[in-house]
Amino acid sequence: MGVALPKPVMTKLLERQGNEIFRIGSCCVNGYRESMEDAHIVELRKDWGFFGVFDGHVNDQCSIYLEAAWHKVMAANPVPMTDEKMKEIALKIDKEWLDEGREGGSTGTFFVAMKKGDTVELQVGNVGDSRVLLCKKGACVPMTEDHKPSNPEERQRIIDCGGRVENCRVDGSLAVSRAFGDRDYKQGNGDQLQQKVIALADVTHESITFASGDFAALCCDGVFESNFSNEEVIEFIKAELRNSSDLAIVASKVCEEAIARGSRDNISCVIVQFNDGSDYGALPEHLDVVPGPFNAPKNNSFRKVYASMALKGNTTVDRLLEKRYDQLQKEDRSDPALRDELDIFGEGPPSTATGADRTRWFESLYTDLNGSARGDQSEQMQRLQLLQQQVGVPLPILLSLMNNGNDV
Known part of the structure; x- marks a missing residue:
């Protein structure tokens, strides 16, 4: 993780995007880390959207690569896609990154949302420990499960591939058992699914009613590492939405709360509402940069x-x-x-x-x-x-x- 900064860099990168069926606001802050390694994606079409958060480690190169790669594949592949196709795409992107010989890795959580009449169907993929949380009828519905080396099935695969789980980390180092990149953990004799760390996505499904007030939140693990539970994050967002309809501001409040609770990580939060977001789509500028305190200038x-x-x-x-x-x-x-x-x-x-x-x-x-x-x-x-x-x-x-x- 590296040495933490003496004070967090709280400059906020706020984005607002939308079309007739989605309204999206996001925020990312660096926090206490020595570099910002997160990236995210919003890909909008007339009747579907694709959204993702990528949490890099070692550097920001893999997360940035994933953002561009998913843009490319979503433009080339029809929606809806099968679960097997989503898994195949994740593995293909991982292989292409490794074939380039580049260093670094990243988790990734993402979903396709497609409108059919008054229903929006979600297909959620996850690799690693970022999360997708759905607020459905006011309740928190977790759509992902963290891929941790201590999980029994993950631990067994790691051991079978000649690795060890120490301090809940692969070989005592990597805190996730599934990730894109991380070539050092993918040097075994097996195929892509027989390595200490793999990029196989778990896929889940859910459906919600359009314009019902339901929303989804995609967050990197930095949000949750500070004793900020799934249910608390959803309740926090619901409370903030009563104060502001600006999704980017609400997402920024999530980031601030995570830091206030003790997170030392990069923080990214993307909130997706399933209703008309044409007001955001018509904005001349979608990115807004809000400077944070410049309060450690000698460092x-x-x-x-x-x-x-x-x-x-x-x-x-x-x-x-x-x-x-x-x-x-x-x-x-x-x-x-x-x-x-x-x-x-x-x-x-x-x-x-x-x-x-x-x-x-x-x-x-x-x-x-x-x-x-x-x-x-x-x-x-x-x-x-x-x-x-x-x-x-x-x-x-x-x-x-x-x-x-x-x-x-």
């Missing part, structure tokens, strides 16, 4: 992630900082945390600066912070101190163990 990793989230939101870190500064001007100055954050910006840009000149002032601020941080302490020492806090080992002992080549 190299925090600054890098903050800039990376700007790029993922199709903007730049100087524009994101400018937006955050303008946002702070409207906030209550009685909050000590906000006052501390404002101090980072000093007196702010000159009142006479406008347009590109004003934005360049924030670019200079970010550049200056990068330069001054080099004179404070090395990034390696910052990382070591954070790791020391997490594992509880005195820093001198930690340094000694690392110098001796031991894995702490």
Whole structure:
């Protein structure tokens, strides 16, 4: 999982999409991780839609690949498809990734929803431990089951393939027993289904009534790792929907709640309502980037992630900082945390600066912070101190163990 950031990067990437039968809002935040490794997909057609969340590990390359690959296959394959076809597609995408020789892996949970009269039929596929939750007639209906190495059938396959399950992880390392990619766990002599880790999707079905108020939530495992149960997530969304009809904002509240409950992971949440979403479909811009607090500017990793989230939101870190500064001007100055954050910006840009000149002032601020941080302490020492806090080992002992080549 790597070393956690000292404070979470809470920049939100909000998306709103829709057509005559679906209304979709999503949010993803980086949180405490050193990189954002999630991706998601929304593919809309006149009478069906395809939705998915992909939670990468090692890097973001596999999750990004899956987003593009599923776009491609859904455009080429007729809907409805059989369960066997959905499983076949998942295995084919996995093989293509492995054949490219690339590193990294990702879980994936996804579903096809097709409208037939007043009914919407869902076909849900799952590989790994992201989840699809359906709210049907007000009740939580889990559509997926996590693929964990400790599950009896998963454990037996791992052992049969020469692996071991240690600390609920494959070979003591990978926390899921099914995933796309992860070539190190797919080097056995068997076929695709006879490996320590496989990409075989479980498929489930459910049907709901169109425009009945039912909805689905696709969430990465970071939502649930913080003692946020399936039922609590659905009840939380229902409560937020009473306050706001903006699905992207509601999804962002789920992400914030997961972090507040203690999640240290990337967070992604996609909410799909089965009713007319033409208002979202008509939006000139579907992506909205909301800057999070810039409250750990002396930490190299925090600054890098903050800039990376700007790029993922199709903007730049100087524009994101400018937006955050303008946002702070409207906030209550009685909050000590906000006052501390404002101090980072000093007196702010000159009142006479406008347009590109004003934005360049924030670019200079970010550049200056990068330069001054080099004179404070090395990034390696910052990382070591954070790791020391997490594992509880005195820093001198930690340094000694690392110098001796031991894995702490």
